[in-house]
Amino acid sequence: MNSRKLILILCIFTWTFAAQAAKERHYLPVEREDFTAKEKLLNFSIVYAAQWGIYYLTQKQAIKDHGSLENYYTNPFRVRFDNDSFDYNIFQHTLSGQFYYLFYRSQAYTEKGAFFWSFMSSLAFEFTIETVTENPSFQDIYQTPVFGTVAGIGIERLSRYLHGTNNFFAHGLAYLINPLSILPNFSRALIAMPTVTKESAGIMAYYEF
Amino acid sequence: MSFKVYLLLFTLLCGRTLLASTIFTPESWSKGLHLLAGGGMNTSYYTSLGYQGKIGLGLNFKTDLGYYLNDRWALELSSTVKFNKLHDFLVWDTLFTFGVRYRVRDFFIRTFYGRAPTVFYSIDNTPLQFEERSVARLQYDGPVMGFGFGQMYLTDGGTNWFIELTATYQDLERVSLIGLKGEVPVVIEQSRQEDTKILGLIASVGVLVF
Numbered sequence: 001m002n003s004r005k006l007i008l009i010l011c012i013f014t015w016t017f018a019a020q021a022a023k024e025r026h027y028l029p030v031e032r033e034d035f036t037a038k039e040k041l042l043n044f045s046i047v048y049a050a051q052w053g054i055y056y057l058t059q060k061q062a063i064k065d066h067g068s069l070e071n072y073y074t075n076p077f078r079v080r081f082d083n084d085s086f087d088y089n090i091f092q093h094t095l096s097g098q099f100y101y102l103f104y105r106s107q108a109y110t111e112k113g114a115f116f117w118s119f120m121s122s123l124a125f126e127f128t129i130e131t132v133t134e135n136p137s138f139q140d141i142y143q144t145p146v147f148g149t150v151a152g153i154g155i156e157r158l159s160r161y162l163h164g165t166n167n168f169f170a171h172g173l174a175y176l177i178n179p180l181s182i183l184p185n186f187s188r189a190l191i192a193m194p195t196v197t198k199e200s201a202g203i204m205a206y207y208e209f
Numbered sequence: 210m211s212f213k214v215y216l217l218l219f220t221l222l223c224g225r226t227l228l229a230s231t232i233f234t235p236e237s238w239s240k241g242l243h244l245l246a247g248g249g250m251n252t253s254y255y256t257s258l259g260y261q262g263k264i265g266l267g268l269n270f271k272t273d274l275g276y277y278l279n280d281r282w283a284l285e286l287s288s289t290v291k292f293n294k295l296h297d298f299l300v301w302d303t304l305f306t307f308g309v310r311y312r313v314r315d316f317f318i319r320t321f322y323g324r325a326p327t328v329f330y331s332i333d334n335t336p337l338q339f340e341e342r343s344v345a346r347l348q349y350d351g352p353v354m355g356f357g358f359g360q361m362y363l364t365d366g367g368t369n370w371f372i373e374l375t376a377t378y379q380d381l382e383r384v385s386l387i388g389l390k391g392e393v394p395v396v397i398e399q400s401r402q403e404d405t406k407i408l409g410l411i412a413s414v415g416v417l418v419f
Contacts, residue, residue, distance in 0.1 A: 062393060081326045083348055083387050083394040086301055090290070111419045112242060138305055139326070142288055146272050150246045150418055
């Protein structure tokens, strides 16, 4: 089975369950709107660093073949419609946008807040990272955060529903589709307690899976 | 005003929207940023020497990212991705548009203008002249405009959903033959097109995402 079919099946699976999952209110992420400038900068910087890392790792050959410093400075002023394939424009950019969205949600942003910051992260990628090899494109600027948010909302609701079932395998699947739900904003608990006796020293940890 | 300027203005507008937070219903729109998403079927009529009079049928999905100015009016950036199977080609059309939406009771009308990259993939018998020149796909490009109307509903659970019928007109001004250099697409040849239009009819159903 090729990756396109796998992603398509995953999308259908996601949306089939998303409607049901939307009714479930287990594992609601905590939401805030009172982020300080420092917190916003930190969260944006984490995504930005991850974008550079993933871009370098996945586009090493393209950077070597087509990248240049001149591109980096001139491309941001040449926004255009790109000629990319369906795989890139629909699937891969949606997947990227989905992870931006899920990260901001994991940091307690509201749905609109997570969308807005996904939009900003997407702009940062288009205008200050990918310009090493190509021009910013209208398709990517719009579709990455918008399609990513729609997919992200579905994935988040599905993962929340699966976490709410209290089934070991369902939890595993929930972490698989939404790895960022492992971050502490979701309603699970990590308790660690040091234990020291005359004979030994250690730590007892409890993590609600 | 160019598409870039619209995009910039819209982005700046979006930056002010996190303040909006009253309840959205079909008969009372709340101010601020809202996203509609849905899918459905489309049929398209092609007019050109190669595809004269051909009708394609396929699936589509759309998103409307709108800034709702008040209870009646909204400005929106939209993307409608539609697919058609047309003989040996799969047509992948993406309509990027800027438009206006207006509400009358729980009905809405909208009109829009933008550009649409339209990609033709050969799925069965690749024409010989394309095979010889290593053409991976054809990409057309040109303006698109249209209008739509629909109705919104509210479920008992509080979800806003809509049905919509949209008519579109596309003028494919330019065609590029796209080849691949590794994974990077390159334009092999580009030329102007004469009298190549697509008339489309799109039926969609969807929800208010936020």
